[in-house]
Amino acid sequence: PVERFDLPGSHSLNFLLHESLGGGGIASVRIDPQGKGFAQMLLDIEIPVPAEMAQRDKLGMTEGSVA
Numbered sequence: 001p002v003e004r005f006d007l008p009g010s011h012s013l014n015f016l017l018h019e020s021l022g023g024g025g026i027a028s029v030r031i032d033p034q035g036k037g038f039a040q041m042l043l044d045i046e047i048p049v050p051a052e053m054a055q056r057d058k059l060g061m062t063e064g065s066v067a
Contacts, residue, residue, distance in 0.1 A: 003016040049059060 001018045003018070005014040005016070007014055053059070
């Protein structure tokens with residue numbers, strides 16, 4: 001099972017993947033290289049965002065962009 005938690009004020013989510021390592025990873029909950037590796041893989045995934053949502057939330061807007 002996967003649990004999703006909204007992190008208020010940061011526009012982010014936290015996902016908890018139960019049994020995701022199948023016993024192959026470390027048992028500690030401390031920050032570790034394996035966790036950092038999984039996080040980097042997640043950052044590389046492109047997520048399509050509907051144009052109306054991007055415009056509403058001003059996603060992709062940089063200084064000098066025209067809304």
